[in-house]
Amino acid sequence: METHRKEREARPTTAVGTPDGTDAQAHGAERDQPPSTSAAHRGRWDREALETVLRRRFFFAPAFEIYGGVAGLYDYGPPGCAMKNNLVQMWRQHFVLEEGMLELDGPALTPDPVLRTSGHVDKFQDWMVRDTETAACYRADHLLRDALQARLDDPTLSAARSSAERQDMERTLAHVDELTADELAAALRRFDVRAPDTNNPVSAPYSFNLMFQTQIGPTGTIPAYLRPETAQGMFVNFRRLLDYVGGRMPFACAQIGLAYRNEISPRAGLLRVREFMQAEIEHFVHPERKAHPRFHRVADDVLVLFPRDRQSAPPDSERHRVVRMRAGEAVAAAVIDNQTLAYFMARTQSFAYSIGLRPEHLRFRQHLANEMAHYARDCWDLEVETSYGWIECVGLADRACYDLKAHSEVSKVELVALDKYDEPRTVQVFEAVPVKRVIGQRFKRDARRLIELLQTRLDEVAKLRLHEALQTRGSHELDGFTITPDMVEFQRVSRTVHSETYYPSVIEPSFGIGRLLYCVLEHAFYVRAGDDEARAVLRLMPAMAPLKCAVLPLSKNEVFDPLLQRVSTALTRAAISFRADDSNASIGKRYARADELGIPFGITIDFDSVSDATVTVRERDSMQQLRGDIDAVVQAIADMCRGEAHWKSVSEERERYGLQRFEGQQTTHG
Amino acid sequence: METHRKEREARPTTAVGTPDGTDAQAHGAERDQPPSTSAAHRGRWDREALETVLRRRFFFAPAFEIYGGVAGLYDYGPPGCAMKNNLVQMWRQHFVLEEGMLELDGPALTPDPVLRTSGHVDKFQDWMVRDTETAACYRADHLLRDALQARLDDPTLSAARSSAERQDMERTLAHVDELTADELAAALRRFDVRAPDTNNPVSAPYSFNLMFQTQIGPTGTIPAYLRPETAQGMFVNFRRLLDYVGGRMPFACAQIGLAYRNEISPRAGLLRVREFMQAEIEHFVHPERKAHPRFHRVADDVLVLFPRDRQSAPPDSERHRVVRMRAGEAVAAAVIDNQTLAYFMARTQSFAYSIGLRPEHLRFRQHLANEMAHYARDCWDLEVETSYGWIECVGLADRACYDLKAHSEVSKVELVALDKYDEPRTVQVFEAVPVKRVIGQRFKRDARRLIELLQTRLDEVAKLRLHEALQTRGSHELDGFTITPDMVEFQRVSRTVHSETYYPSVIEPSFGIGRLLYCVLEHAFYVRAGDDEARAVLRLMPAMAPLKCAVLPLSKNEVFDPLLQRVSTALTRAAISFRADDSNASIGKRYARADELGIPFGITIDFDSVSDATVTVRERDSMQQLRGDIDAVVQAIADMCRGEAHWKSVSEERERYGLQRFEGQQTTHG
Incomplete structure (x- = not known):
């Protein structure tokens, strides 16, 4: 279950302020998947090699594969599942606990009226076309985009084309995300786009609701959907939540849970799936008092911003690029609308760093005017650069009072706060x-x-x-x-x-857990030369790694068993997850296996260990080793896993830890 | 989202060995809800008072209530959500980490063929009847049971009844869980049972599949269901999992996730809901080698067993009651079929203790022959006694090779293990x-x-x-x-x-997280006399408590702010979740609020604190207090939250902690 195109922003498009009220948001979402997975990206990240490792080591894999599988549904295997649990725990620590938020956990099954009020029943849709003969379905915007891209890329066709026609194609391609149904229909006709598999004509675009529908109860009288986002559960609980905090505003509530979208053509691995985990925050605040009490703590954090006006600048110009600004400056200069929104952007950025996303591949992109709902004040996406291009992983939106007002009007329950002067x-x-x-x-x-x-x-x-x-x-x-x-x-x-x-305003940071996880894996992956072959390594932060330590007796020999037992006990007592690998493979091979799983530390038990009860610890990326007695080694690992030390600091302070440098034989295989 | 009648055993009844192949399992499940919530139970646990607290403090509440709600769907509010997260974390620690299990995380959306093979599509059903005029639906067995119980309880009716008729009623009532569709139909006719709301006749029983159905993809060509259990996801991944452990048998895989059942008439709060969390383990083992390598660690654990033969003994006889036996004895005497099953029963019992379930209200009930699937070797339920009677919270089943064989046959992928001699x-x-x-x-x-x-x-x-x-x-x-x-x-x-x-055998422990959580709350709840009114307390284990500490300045006075800040920082650094309550209410009222949330410790900051930087810590149940400087108090709390100390041990060793007894003024309000 995982991430998604619009994980952060599932609101339908009723409310979008485009002239004709059509699907600007859904189209806007496509920005995160540019048609080109450009050569530059492919060079930087070797996706194929990564995917081989991820499948072979069962980080994740297509679900129900023995029955042929279902597109857009994935299983997380043991390492992927452990990493996802780590990510969720770190998120909960960083946001719920450190910010003192409430946390809610509500059902994914949602009755029709809730999602009708939110607008999803009527408007959460994509435009589709059908092959007029085979009835095969395609997303209209994808079909148009792929067709235009293919024609523009084809040199023979290009030569035979008038420059006016070429310009029309380029212009249409650039704005394919913003086209209305009528414009899509006109473009498909004008360029004579056909079904790619059969070359048959396609139908006019028609709408397809992206929610999974079902019925509750034996008589089928309660139509329901699987929620397309977790946010609505917090809105409809606003009164209970306000009551829980004793009426004190502002306050924030978080929900971590599954959401579902019946994608027409899921693809791109974990980036666009049909069942995915969201972690959403709704910060409720007085509409005119959006200062944040802890803003001073982040005011000097430098944010990487790609504001609206810079996106609109000509692509080749100096202005068309990100700008680095302190959060405080960005609010003062009205680049970001208010302190609370900027506060969450800064907290989101520090969270992204803490899970191992690389700063040089992160940016906050502001929504263009036509991407935002008419009621929204300001929206920014945390985008992460990967082999797929810039991927939207977190959406941060100031949604004004829209949600609570809409539910109040329909439910007749006033979702309001009281301000006592x-x-x-x-x-x-x-x-x-x-x-x-x-x-x-x-x-x-x-x-x-x-x-x-x-x-x-x-x-x-x-x-x-x-x-x-x-x-x-x-x-x-x-x-x-x-x-x-x-x-x-x-x-x-x-x-x-x-x-x-x-009616309180809502500032909503919304995280796609699966997308973040995938991006962490891409940023962590590298290949290094080994003795006999290139070896894949996942340079994961200890906190994110599926296991923290590998325990490797030099060989399969009973003489090592008592020590293996002692090391295991010490690690368990220190709550360090580990994997003992006493297979017959060489130490080097076993290190390589651990490196592929992103395990940061390896403890080796050798014949010297048997006599003096010392062991070595090897760090994954530097491949350096230190040696000391079991407790000293475990203490150092525990400090590094808690983020209280790093390999460098442990190496420098090795005497304090009771450790020594080690250049033993097993190093050469590592 | 939560617990459930058959959380632990969702397998359909194709395979059930009753003579006519009908729904013995589903009926058997009803055992956990005896018709009587007997006076004895009501006396022991004051459910109404508990429910008032749980709703008022938003442990959980009916979901979507501003839209009228949907039966069987609940929201966990902040304290319920925190407890559920604690329960899941403790479960993961106790089983996945300590047992070295794999963990899998797969989608709830499941395509038809998987659940057709498992038998759910054809046989996972309840029998229903319809009001012949209004078309209102009822569960046939519930309707019959309630009608018979009401008649037997009514003294005027009883007097007018022949003893033969009365005996027929009692016999039918005793076996209502085991009736086939035909027998149900006959009994409803014989006793002239009518729709309770209208007194209209009811239709013959007809079957209703309990899975929520939906479609995947735009053309609706992939029929799918929300999984009714998490187990199937592990079976269909068997090859990948075996590969992950390098082919070594035996091994176990766990999955914690949501499951769904379209209950006809959900009721009993969290005990029967439509969306609920399961934690399931599939231990794969050679069918003829079910010894467990760590069995010696639990062999002396005393299990509370209610074996099949004792259940069949006459209800008033000496034999009709539980027996206490060491796990080792139980296997030796063939009361429990094998070591692996007994190992998991012992581990389940120690888990139940660790989350705060009270030993005197726990028992393992063995399935009767007609409750088990024909292929099953042995099944035991961990039952917990509550105000609703004995509730099945964990099912432990030796399912032999049934599951892997069935999926192998249909998918044509051999889900087998290799035993190298x-x-x-x-x-x-x-x-x-x-x-x-x-x-x-x-x-x-x-x-x-x-x-x-x-x-x-x-x-x-x-x-x-x-x-x-x-x-x-x-x-x-x-x-x-x-x-x-x-x-x-x-x-x-x-x-x-x-x-x-x-084909490996499968030993399956299956936990209903919501049910366990509810039982923990019932067992923790008590009421004590206060100064002015009786006060509700949740005696939760520190590890289960939604928050570990309340921080209470004596009054709302700025003079306390620096100390409040120091205490907060110290607690955060020690990873102790807390809630500062600086409202104007009296210390006693604020203690009472914390007691209702089950918060085990309270730190009070008073005027002496301002001069000497000492604070008091108060324990919830004894209401005793100790005093010392901030670091000493936080250290003691941290030890107690980690389970390394108890209030008693800290009190006894108070000098080592740097603490003193305290009988200050605020105590009297506590």
Whole structure:
């Protein structure tokens, strides 16, 4: 189960502010998969070699393969599963515990009304076309993009093409993510795009909802979906959560859980799958007070930003590139909208570093205006550069008050917070006073209902609207009543208020766990020359490594058993996960096996160990070794796994640890 | 998402050995919910008071409540979510890490063929009836049980009833879990059971599959289900897992994940829900070598057993009760089938103790013969006594070779292990040698296919069956061929073999995480007299508690802020989760709030703290306090949270910790 194109931003596109209200967000998402996995990327990361290791060592593999498999569903094998658990634990430590967040855990099965209100039922969709003869399905935008790219890449076709036609192709290709259904249809016709497998014509684009549908209960009367994001579960629980924190704003809630999208054509391994794990945070805050109390701690963190205006600059220009800025500066210069959003960006960046993503391949890309929902204030994606190009792994969005307002309106449960003023305030309010006599005469028995409506159920905006309508048109329809100017008197009055209720704004950092995991693996992978063959190594942080230590007796000999037992006991007591490998393979081969799994440390038990109870510890990347007694070695490993020391610091302070340099024979095989 | 009636044993009932092949397992499952939540239980555990606390403090609550909710779906709020994470972490430590198991993490979305092979598509069902007028649905067995119980409980009705009728009712009630569809139908007719809401007649029982169905992909061509158990994901990965351990048998794999069942009428809170978390282990072992290498470590553990023969003894007899036996004895006396099964039972029992379940309310109940699948060797449930009666929380089954064999047959991928002999062995094999000349004349072009079939595709059993058929009936049909005695010569030959392949047996411990969590809460709950009112307390183990420490400044006064900061920093550094409560409520009220959340320790900062930087630590259940400087207090708490010390040991060794007894003023409010 894992990551995803739009893991961070599953909101449907009802609310997207493109002129025609179509699928700008979903298209925008495609940015993370540029058509070219360019030669530069392929050179930097050898994806094929990596994938061979990941499959062979069962980090993950296609699920249900003995039955032919299902695209977009993966099993995490033991090392992948351990790494995923590590990643989730580190995320929980970094965000939930260190930030004092609440954590919620709700069901993936979600009844229709929740996802109808959020807009997913009506609008969470892709555009598809069908082969008019075989009925095979294709994503319309993918089909168009691939066809145009292929034609532009083909030199013979290029030669025969007019420059106007070529320009049309290039322009269309550049904007393929932003096309409406009509524009897609027109482009497919104009370029005569056909089904690639059969060369048959394709149908007009039609919509396909990406949620998995099912029914709850024996009579099938409760239509439900597998949630396409975890966020909604936190919104619908807002009142309980606010109650849990005793009404104190602001506060944040996190949820780590599975989400599902019925992708039309899943691909790119863990990057686009149908079942994936999200870790989402909803930080609820007063819409006008988005300063963050701990912002000073991150204000000097340098963020790598790719703001909107720089993305829009011509691709070859000096401006079209990232800018490094302190978080504090970025807020002061209004590059990032507010402190809370910038705070989470800085925390996200430090999290990315802590799991082993390489700083030089990270950037925050701001959403273009047409990528954002109309209600959103500001959105940034943490993008990670891999062999697939820049991959969106975390989305950080200021979603204003949209979500809580929408659920309040439909559910009739007010998801609001209360702000008690320190001092009472005097405010000007606009009042609509019913003229009871006139209303009584006109509406008789219904009069009371209208009076109550005017007195209690109109908010400021509704009153202003009523006032304007009566002045300009002389009457106004409201809840079945025709109201005329003689029924209402309007006045502005001063009021002393002690508090206000408001819909909180939501700042939402949303992490794709599987995507992050895959990116960590790409950044960690390298190949080094060995004695007989090149050897794959995963340079994983100790905290992320699936196992922390390999334990290797020099050979399969009973003489080593008692020591193996002692080392195992010491490691278990120190809560260091390990794998004893007492197979007959050479020490070098066994080191190589451990390197492939990203195991950072290896303890070797040799014949000297038997006499003096010392062992060696070897570090994966430097291949250096230190020697000392079992407790000293285990202590050093424990410190390094907890991040309290590094190999370099342990080597330098080896005397304090009771360790010595070691250049023994097994080193040469390592 | 959580626990479940059959969390541990989701296998369908195709394979169940009841005479008519019907749903004995599903019925058997009902045992955990006796019709009576008897007065005795209600007295022991005050479920209503507990549920009030659990809801008010948001341990869990019905999901999607602002939209009216959906039965059987729950949200875990912050304390419930933290406890669930603790439970999962402890489980992983106790089983995966300490036992050196593999861990797998596969998707919940499962394509049809996998669950067809396992039998779930055809047979994972409940019997339902419909109100013949309103079409409302009921579970047939529940309806019958509730109706009979109500009539037996009603004294006026009882008086008017013949003793034969009464006996019929009692007998039927006692066996309601074991009735076939026909018997259910007959009983509903015989007792004239009607729809409880309308008193209308009900339809004949019909089957309802409990899996949630959906489709994968845009054309809906891949029917799929949400898995009803996590086990199948491990079976279909057997080859990869065996490869991962280098072919070494035996080995175990665990999976912690969500499973789903479309319950007809979910109820009983977390005990029967539609989305729940399982933690399952599949231990793969040679069918004839089920000794366990670490059995000696548990051989003296005393298990509380309720074996089959004792369950069958008359309910009032001396024999009808549990027996305490050492694990070693139980295997020696063949009460438990084998060491591996007994090993996991002992490990399960120690796990249950470690999470805070109370030994006096635990027992292992053996499955009756008609509860087990025909292929199963032996099955035991860990049952936990609660206000609902005895609840099945863990199932431990020796499932023989059934699962791997079934998937091998359908997928055509052999899920077998290889046993290499230390010494070559001579074995007698039965051979069927085709008489090529005769076959060639008879079948011409098809002859080759039959020859190959005889030479390579018949196993020992098939050969014996063919031999017998030819001897007794003179011919045998095989794959479309009519074989006669002149075509095959049979012979017994000696062969030297170096290895054998075999289908491993599976020993399966299967845990319902939500059920365990709920039982822990019931066992931890008590009420104690307070100054002004009775106060609810959750006596949770520190390791299970949602938070480990409350930090309470005596009052909301800035003078305490620097110390609050110092205590927070010290706790964070020691990785102790805490909650600072600097509200204006009295210390006593704030202790009470912490007690309700099961927080084991409270640090109080008072005016003396300001002058000498000492603080008090208060223990939840004894309400005793100790005082010392911040580091000493944090060190003691850290030791107790890690299970390395208890309040009693810390109190006794208080001088070593640098602590003193404290009877200060805030104690009286605690």
